[in-house]
Structures are given as C-alpha cells and as structure tokens.
Amino acid sequence: xASGTGVHSPAxxxxxxxxxxxxxxxxxxxxxxxxxxxxxxxxxxGVGVGHMVARHTGLVQGQTYLHYIAPSLLATTTMQLxxxxxxxxxxxxxxxxxxxxxxxxxxLEPEDIVYGKLTWVVTRAFATGxxxxxxxxxxxxxxxxxxLTLPFVGALVALAFSAPLVAYAARCQSDGSFIAIYxxxxxxxFLFSATFFPVSSYPGYLRPIVQVMPLYHGVALARAAAxxxxxxxxxxxxxxxxxxxxxxxxxxxxxxxxxxxVD
Amino acid sequence: xTSGPILEAHDLVKNFDDFAAVKGISFAIDRGESFGFLxxxxxxxxxxxxxxxxxxxxxxxxxxxLGLDPRDHGPTIRGRLGVVPQEDTLELELSVxxxxxxxxxxxxxxxxxxxxxxxxxLEFAQLxxxxxxxxxxxxxxxxxxxxxxxALINQPExxxxxxxxxxxxxxxxxxxxxxxxxxKREGVTLVITTHYMDEAEQLCDRLVVxxxxxxxxxxxxxxxxxxxxxxxxxxxxxxxxTHDEIGLPLSHFAQRIEVLPDRIxxxxxxxxxxxxxxxxxxxxxxxxxxxxxxLEDVFLRLTGRTLVD
Numbered sequence: 221x222a223s224g225t226g227v228h229s230p231a232x233x234x235x236x237x238x239x240x241x242x243x244x245x246x247x248x249x250x251x252x253x254x255x256x257x258x259x260x261x262x263x264x265x266g267v268g269v270g271h272m273v274a275r276h277t278g279l280v281q282g283q284t285y286l287h288y289i290a291p292s293l294l295a296t297t298t299m300q301l302x303x304x305x306x307x308x309x310x311x312x313x314x315x316x317x318x319x320x321x322x323x324x325x326x327x328l329e330p331e332d333i334v335y336g337k338l339t340w341v342v343t344r345a346f347a348t349g350x351x352x353x354x355x356x357x358x359x360x361x362x363x364x365x366x367x368l369t370l371p372f373v374g375a376l377v378a379l380a381f382s383a384p385l386v387a388y389a390a391r392c393q394s395d396g397s398f399i400a401i402y403x404x405x406x407x408x409x410f411l412f413s414a415t416f417f418p419v420s421s422y423p424g425y426l427r428p429i430v431q432v433m434p435l436y437h438g439v440a441l442a443r444a445a446a447x448x449x450x451x452x453x454x455x456x457x458x459x460x461x462x463x464x465x466x467x468x469x470x471x472x473x474x475x476x477x478x479x480x481x482v483d
Numbered sequence: 484x485t486s487g488p489i490l491e492a493h494d495l496v497k498n499f500d501d502f503a504a505v506k507g508i509s510f511a512i513d514r515g516e517s518f519g520f521l522x523x524x525x526x527x528x529x530x531x532x533x534x535x536x537x538x539x540x541x542x543x544x545x546x547x548x549l550g551l552d553p554r555d556h557g558p559t560i561r562g563r564l565g566v567v568p569q570e571d572t573l574e575l576e577l578s579v580x581x582x583x584x585x586x587x588x589x590x591x592x593x594x595x596x597x598x599x600x601x602x603x604x605l606e607f608a609q610l611x612x613x614x615x616x617x618x619x620x621x622x623x624x625x626x627x628x629x630x631x632x633x634a635l636i637n638q639p640e641x642x643x644x645x646x647x648x649x650x651x652x653x654x655x656x657x658x659x660x661x662x663x664x665x666x667k668r669e670g671v672t673l674v675i676t677t678h679y680m681d682e683a684e685q686l687c688d689r690l691v692v693x694x695x696x697x698x699x700x701x702x703x704x705x706x707x708x709x710x711x712x713x714x715x716x717x718x719x720x721x722x723x724x725t726h727d728e729i730g731l732p733l734s735h736f737a738q739r740i741e742v743l744p745d746r747i748x749x750x751x752x753x754x755x756x757x758x759x760x761x762x763x764x765x766x767x768x769x770x771x772x773x774x775x776x777x778l779e780d781v782f783l784r785l786t787g788r789t790l791v792d
Contacts, residue, residue: 231558234589241585245577322572324538326589326637327558482539483499 235336290361291442302381310389349374364448377438383469517673519690565639624655
C-alpha cells in the first residue's frame with residue numbers, strides 16, 4: 221500500500237539500512253583513529269614490549285609476543301565494538317533521540333528493530349575483522365588459511381556482547397550503570413582474558429575465573445584461527461559459549477524491546 | 484476504500500500495572516474528519532493515541548483502524564498511518580532531507596519515489612532551502628514541520644498528531660495550523676490531541692473532552708459550547724486580595740458563575756446587558772471583559788478544574 225511496487229525488503233533489513241545510512245554519514249570523524257589504533261598497538265606492545273618478553277621469557281606458547289597478542293587484539297576490538305554500539309546508542313534511541321519510538325510507529329515491529337541493530341553490529345564487526353586480519357597479517361602473525369575465518373570470529377564476538385547489552389539497555393531508564401559495567405566487567409575482561417599473557421601464568425584457583433569470561437573464548441578462537449591450531453573439541457566449546465550468549469541476548473532483547481516500545 | 488468509520492473504538496481500556504490510563508472509552512471517527520482529543524495532562528490522551536496508532540495494544544475493548552484489527556494487522560495499519568509524536572524524534576546530526584528519506588525507507592518506498600516525495604514534502608514544510616542543513620540547526624517550529632512532513636512520507640490516509648503545537652510561538656503555531664488545513668482539504672483524516680482550547684476550536688470538526696481516562700463530552704466545538712455554556716462570558720476583576728467573598732451577590736446577574744482566584748466569570752447570553760445591570764446595582768469592577776464562550780468554559784464546567792473550592 222505504502223510503496224506501490226512489488227519490491228519488498230524484510231522489515232529488519234530496513235532497520236539495518238537505517239543504521240548503515242546513519243553510519244555512512246558519520247563515520248569520517250572516527251576513521252583515522254580506528255585505522256591507526258591496531259597499527260600503533262601492535263607496534264608498541266607487540267614489537268616494543270615483545271622485545272623485552274623475548275629477552276626475559278622467550279616465546280609465549282610457542283609464539284613471539286607480537287604473534288601471541290595480535291589475534292587477541294581482533295577479539296578485544298570487536299568486543300569493544302559490540303559494547304560501544306549497544307549501551308549508550310540504544311538508550312539514546314529509546315530515551316533521548318527516541319528514534320526507536322519513531323521506527324515503532326512504522327511497519328517495523330520491536331523485534332525488527334533488535335534484528336536490524338544486531339545485524340548492523342555484525343556487519344561492522346565483520347568489516348572490522350577483515351581490516352584487522354589484514355593488519356595482523358602485515359605484522360606476520362597469520363600462520364594458516366584458517367585465518368580467513370577471523371572476520372567471522374570478530375562478528376561472533378561482537379554479537380555475543382552486543383545482544384545481551386542491547387537487551388539490558390532496552391530496560392534502562394538512565395545510563396547510571398553503564399560506566400560501572402565498563403569499569404568492573406569490560407576493563408577486567410579486556411586485561412585478564414588471556415589477552416596479553418596466557419592463562420597458565422595465573423595461579424590455579426584463578427584460572428576457572430578467567431575461563432568463564434566470555435572474551436576468553438573469543439580470544440581463544442581468534443588464536444586458533446590465526447595459527448591454524450584447530451582442535452574441534454575446544455573450538456566447539458568456545459563457539460558454544462559465544463553463540464549461547466548471543467542467543468540469550470536475542471531472546472531477552474526481543475522481550476525488553478517490545479515491552480519498552482509498545483506497552 | 485472501505486466505507487464506514489476510519490477509526491472505531493468500543494470500551495477501550497488501557498491499564499499500566501495498577502494504573503488505569505484509559506477507562507473504557509468509545510468513539511468513531513469518519514473519513515476526512517478532523518477529530519480532537521481534548522484534556523489536561525494525564526487525561527489519557529497519549530495512551531489513546533498510542534493505541535489508535537497501532538503501537539500499543541488495548542488492555543481490553545475493541546478497536547478497528549482502517550477497518551482492521553490492530554492486534555492482527557499492526558504493521559499493515561502502521562504502513563497506512565502517519566504519526567506525529569509529542570516530542571520530535573528526529574536525527575539531529577543528519578540533514579533535513581536525509582531525515583525524510585531514511586524514515587521513508589522504513590515503509591519500503593522505492594528510492595525514486597522517495598526522492599520525489601521528499602522534494603514535495605520539503606516544499607510543503609517550507610524547508611526546501613534548509614534541505615541540506617543539520618536538523619540541530621533548525622528552529623522549534625521548523626523541526627515540528629519536519630516531523631509532520633516525515634509523518635506524511637507514506638502518504639497516510641490518517642494522520643495522528645499528539646500535541647502538535649505545544650511549545651511553539653504563536654507565529655509558528657499559525658503556520659502549522661495552515662499546513663494542517665491544507666492536508667484536511669486534501670482529504671486526510673486528522674486526529675489531534677491538544678490542551679489548547681483555541682487549537683481544538685480552530686482545527687477540529689468534532690472532539691471529545693477527556694478527563695481521568697474517561698470521555699466526559701463529545702460533539703462539534705460549537706455544539707459543545709452551546710450545550711455546556713452560555714453564549715457569552717463576562718470576566719470581572721476586582722481590586723481585592725481574593726475574589727472569594729464577592730462571588731455570591733453576583734450570582735443574581737448570571738445563569739452561572741465561576742470564581743477563579745484572579746477573576747470571576749459570569750455566564751450570560753448578553754454580556755453588555757449584564758454589565759449595564761451591574762453598573763445599575765452599583766457594582767464597579769476594576770476591569771470587565773465580554774467575550775464569547777469557548778471550549779475553555781466547557782472544560783471548566785465539565786471537569787471543575789482550576790476552580791477554587
């Protein structure tokens with residue numbers, strides 16, 4: 221009725237398109253820092269700190285320090301992308317700008333808005349994954365054709381964080397808790413998920429704590445892909461944790477978004 | 484096109500937990516009509532708007548929008564409606580044009596059609612010259628016009644406006660009213676909520692007065708005034724601390740009086756005659772004004788709101 225033609229795109233895709241158009245208008249401000257960050261990071265930590273590690277410790281799990289941390293950088297960055305897209309932007313779209321309310325007055329359903337958001341996060345994370353794979357490759361850290369799966373790892377990590385956070389943000393009335401989540405969940409996860417040193421360097425009683433952190437599984441997947449160390453049992457476990465988080469997040473997000481928008 | 488009302492509600496109820504926002508209202512709106520929901524804040528207008536926009540579901544009662552049940556046909560109905568929310572929900576960082584085009588994509592409107600419609604609507608909203616400016620830089624009135632233009636992107640049969648002119652200066656309001664008349668002439672059905680009585684009188688063919696989640700009166704503005712008020716009102720101010728004491732003797736001069744903190748309203752048929760009678764009786768107010776009855780008076784009468792006990 222509204223379009224007058226036979227062309228129909230699914231409603232979630234229209235929501236995705238909204239995010240993509242918005243990003244296309246606003247990405248320029250952040251592109252320089254986004255491109256330079258991984259290069260600087262790998263140059264300083266990987267090459268610089270790696271020099272000291274090589275002198276004192278030698279190889280880390282059979283890798284130079286640069287090669288050890290390079291894949292984890294892809295996982296931490298896509299985690300941050302998932303977070304960054306999900307807390308404040310969702311609350312803004314519900315409370316400050318109210319663009320989700322505007323969307324809910326169109327043929328879109330609240331679920332379409334959730335799917336549009338998450339598919340957009342996955343798209344961005346996949347693109348970021350491609351770029352990071354190239355950078356990591358340029359630093360010589362890719363050792364297998366399995367590295368071609370790194371963008372998928374990035375997309376999965378971003379979704380695993382984004383989906384629960386979208387669900388959470390959709391039920392928040394203020395951003396009061398967001399800073400605390402960053403400080404007490406994401407910063408520790410960033411530092412202690414076997415990102416910069418292996419889980420074997422923790423005392424035994426701390427290791428289980430490290431291993432329940434979702435990012436730990438993302439980092440492990442990224443390393444497996446970069447080195448081609450593909451052990452099916454372990455991989456299935458890592459994927460299951462991340463996919464499980466994503467599934468729970470999507471399930472809850474559909475409910476919280478519907479309650480928030482149409483009640 | 485279906486015949487019969489474009490919108491019909493029976494015993495419509497909306498509860499939020501323990502709070503009853505809408506308590507079983509019934510109404511029918513005809514195609515091409517412009518219909519108002521009048522009432523103070525908290526009367527249940529916005530909850531009603533959200534239900535007839537096919538966004539929120541009624542707790543109970545029946546609702547038919549464009550001949551369809553919103554429980555089963557939400558997306559289809561919303562595809563044929565335009566909604567102007569109370570607060571502008573525009574993307575402030577993006578251009579005026581892009582705000583229209585991006586919203587149009589939600590309705591799956593093909594790009595070419597969308598571009599043409601955007602040009603027309605920019606013209607309609609008198610924003611053609613600001614098309615490439617950021618929305619953030621627009622005045623309040625321009626943002627409101629853009630929000631209305633955006634609601635028209637899918638060429639809706641029914642346009643729902645929730646307090647369209649709240650917060651605008653008089654000039655911006657009149658410009659907006661003029662645009663709404665134009666839509667009405669083009670056959671668009673308008674549903675408007677407002678707490679401005681003059682706006683309701685200007686824009687609405689018919690309206691309901693809501694209070695505490697109920698409809699307390701329904702009819703065309705003139706008819707409501709005739710039914711619930713007198714032809715004219717004399718507003719008197721006296722040079723006193725409070726108008727409470729002088730109220731009583733004046734009631735002989737009018738069919739009904741309302742004593743407000745700052746003035747006394749006498750409901751009469753011929754205001755000038757009443758003034759003459761008052762002078763004859765030696766009652767000399769500090770100021771006196773004769774005016775026609777308005778919806779404000781109807782509202783006062785029906786709800787007792789703003790009255791001094």
